[in-house]
Amino acid sequence: MKMLTLLEVGGLEGLVAMIILIILVVAFIVSLVVTVFVKLIYESKDGRKFSRKQFWMTMLISMLICGLISGVVCGGM
DSSP: OOOOOTTTTTSHHHHHHHHHHHHHHHHHHHHHHHHHHHHHHHHHHHHOOOHHHHHHHHHHHHHHHHHHHHHHHOOOO
């Protein structure tokens, strides 16, 4: 008898989608925390203002870094 992997069993597309969604939500939350932390540090010096564009750019960069880390952890090296 052949050994079946998790994805070969069938009917588990929802589980795979849910795992991917959980990874995306966690990356978003971590990126949001990092971005708020960066914003607080940036605005604490010399009364500078952190613009909306800078906020979303920092958020995007942080999510990309989280994605790279997630890929290394989940996919191996």
